[in-house]
Amino acid sequence: MSTAVSSHPSVAPGTQDRPLRIAVIGSGPAGVYAADMLTKSEAVRDGLVVSIDLFDRYPAPYGLIRYGVAPDHPRIKGIVNALYKVLDRGDIRFFGNVDYGTDLSLEDLQKHYDAVIFATGAIKDADLNIPGIELDGSYGGADFVSWYDGHPDVSREWPLTAKEIAVIGNGNVALDVARVLSKHADDLLVTEIPDNVYAGLKSSPVTDVHIFGRRGPAQVKFTPMELRELSHSKDVDIVLYEEDFDFDEASDAAVKSNNQVKTMVNTLTNWLAEQDDSEDAADPSTGASRRLHLHFLHNPVEITGADGKVTGIKFERTELDGTGNARGTGEFIDYPVQAVYRSVGYFGSALPDVEFDHQRGVVTNDGGRVLGADGTHVPGIYATGWIKRGPVGLIGSTKGDALETITHLLSDREELPLAVEAAPESVVELLDSRGVEFTTWEGWLELDAHEKALGAAASEGGPVQRERIKVVPREDMVAVSRGASVVS
Numbered sequence: 001m002s003t004a005v006s007s008h009p010s011v012a013p014g015t016q017d018r019p020l021r022i023a024v025i026g027s028g029p030a031g032v033y034a035a036d037m038l039t040k041s042e043a044v045r046d047g048l049v050v051s052i053d054l055f056d057r058y059p060a061p062y063g064l065i066r067y068g069v070a071p072d073h074p075r076i077k078g079i080v081n082a083l084y085k086v087l088d089r090g091d092i093r094f095f096g097n098v099d100y101g102t103d104l105s106l107e108d109l110q111k112h113y114d115a116v117i118f119a120t121g122a123i124k125d126a127d128l129n130i131p132g133i134e135l136d137g138s139y140g141g142a143d144f145v146s147w148y149d150g151h152p153d154v155s156r157e158w159p160l161t162a163k164e165i166a167v168i169g170n171g172n173v174a175l176d177v178a179r180v181l182s183k184h185a186d187d188l189l190v191t192e193i194p195d196n197v198y199a200g201l202k203s204s205p206v207t208d209v210h211i212f213g214r215r216g217p218a219q220v221k222f223t224p225m226e227l228r229e230l231s232h233s234k235d236v237d238i239v240l241y242e243e244d245f246d247f248d249e250a251s252d253a254a255v256k257s258n259n260q261v262k263t264m265v266n267t268l269t270n271w272l273a274e275q276d277d278s279e280d281a282a283d284p285s286t287g288a289s290r291r292l293h294l295h296f297l298h299n300p301v302e303i304t305g306a307d308g309k310v311t312g313i314k315f316e317r318t319e320l321d322g323t324g325n326a327r328g329t330g331e332f333i334d335y336p337v338q339a340v341y342r343s344v345g346y347f348g349s350a351l352p353d354v355e356f357d358h359q360r361g362v363v364t365n366d367g368g369r370v371l372g373a374d375g376t377h378v379p380g381i382y383a384t385g386w387i388k389r390g391p392v393g394l395i396g397s398t399k400g401d402a403l404e405t406i407t408h409l410l411s412d413r414e415e416l417p418l419a420v421e422a423a424p425e426s427v428v429e430l431l432d433s434r435g436v437e438f439t440t441w442e443g444w445l446e447l448d449a450h451e452k453a454l455g456a457a458a459s460e461g462g463p464v465q466r467e468r469i470k471v472v473p474r475e476d477m478v479a480v481s482r483g484a485s486v487v488s
């Protein structure tokens with residue numbers, strides 16, 4: 001039986017004897033930043049004692065950094081290092097392989113914590129409602145990302161049989177998806193891709209990947225570095241189309257006022273100019289075995305198929321309307337493709353017992369204070385990151401978000417409903433009593449070392465240094481981690 005610490009009114013939480021107990025659900029950047037900021041807050045510097053537990057449904061920490069960032073993305077390591085430093089300090093406990101809603105309910109959390117912060121992010125694809133979207137060969141880009149990032153809950157098989165592929169969307173996920181689809185598998189071996197991903201990509205017969213944006217080159221949602229990265233793939237030509245380069249008043253204004261837009265428009269127009277300068281402008285190919293086509297002003301209207309399988313995609317050509325938005329021209333164009341990936345944004349998933357805005361895919365909240373069905377704040381419940389504001393912005397934007405949420409939490413401190421089982425060991429006892437095979441930070445260090453050792457073993461004697469090979473099956477991740485599970 002756990003040692004219950006009751007919410008005796010004379011015991012103000014936030015002291016050494018009775019710290020303010022906070023649960024953070026989700027150990028991606030949003031959750032880790034919120035936890036870190038709480039520990040460094042002015043209130044804590046002024047003597048408030050907080051005790052934070054970070055939960056994740058996966059056996060490993062880092063959320064979308066581990067399961068959403070492309071493996072060949074150079075900035076991934078910097079972010080992982082920053083998150084590692086926070087969690088390795090030892091003042092925030094990590095509980096992996098604990099599923100909110102299955103292993104722990106909201107009621108359980110309220111019993112054990114004075115406040116709960118949801119930082120569950122978004123991992124599912126937004127819908128694209130066009131005819132044919134259900135055909136075999138039509139995929140969500142985010143699902144493909146989960147596959148190549150070795151997500152434990154997605155199938156280990158991914159059908160890579162298409163020679164020509166369409167990727168819909170002009171955001172960074174579309175770039176990641178298109179880059180990974182078009183890159184040669186051997187050029188990804190230096191990354192942490194699991195073996196099944198390497199084997200799948202290696203067998204791909206792809207020759208042409210087409211990225212389609214519905215607006216113009218000045219309206220892309222890419223970021224400059226990610227766009228430039230496209231040109232670094234070996235044996236892949238970038239192909240652009242003169243007729244897609246249209247700029248309206250709003251485009252000119254965006255180029256003048258926004259350095260990112262200016263840089264990207266320059267990159268694209270320079271690529272187009274280089275292509276026009278090539279010896280045979282009608283066929284700008286350098287002879288690469290794969291091509292990555294960037295199309296603009298194409299609005300998807302239908303995925304066409306035969307025998308239930310994708311055989312093509314139909315677009316309506318669009319034109320800019322002066323405001324940076326696009327309208328249809330009535331001209332339609334078909335492309336023969338055997339696979340379509342939609343990368344039209346992520347969408348958050350509802351959480352049990354928490355009010356959800358199904359239009360926006362976020363937990364209903366006001367500045368991070370989670371609201372109930374009656375529109376008032378549910379005391380002690382907060383949200384941060386993509387599940388709070390929607391899946392937009394780079395990882396850095398999550399910091400400002402976390403600051404707002406924890407500022408609200410700390411200013412509500414006096415009114416928080418106090419946990420009745422606040423002793424840190426009582427939640428461990430609860431998980432144990434339910435047979436939940438949770439993993440810990442020490443367990444993650446074991447798994448981390450194990451994955452690095454797999455990479456080193458695979459590199460031995462070969463020309464490619466593999467820094468890590470991700471373990472994919474959940475039970476294997478848990479087994480390796482639990483070998484060293486110690487809860488302080």
Ligand code: NAP
Pocket residue numbers: 069073128168169170171172173174176213214215219220221222223226299300343344345346391392393394
């Ligand atoms: P995003 O940036 O919102 O881009 C979504 C794209 O889909 C936009 O081009 C949008 O066009 C298009 N779209 C939406 N609905 C459409 C429709 N019905 N038909 C055709 N196109 C449609 O979303 P994301 O790419 O999923 O990225 C999410 C966030 O993660 C972004 O902040 C992104 O920068 C970040 N991220 C960063 C990296 C990185 O490497 N730094 C990698 C991945 C993701 P409109 O603009 O016309 O709406």
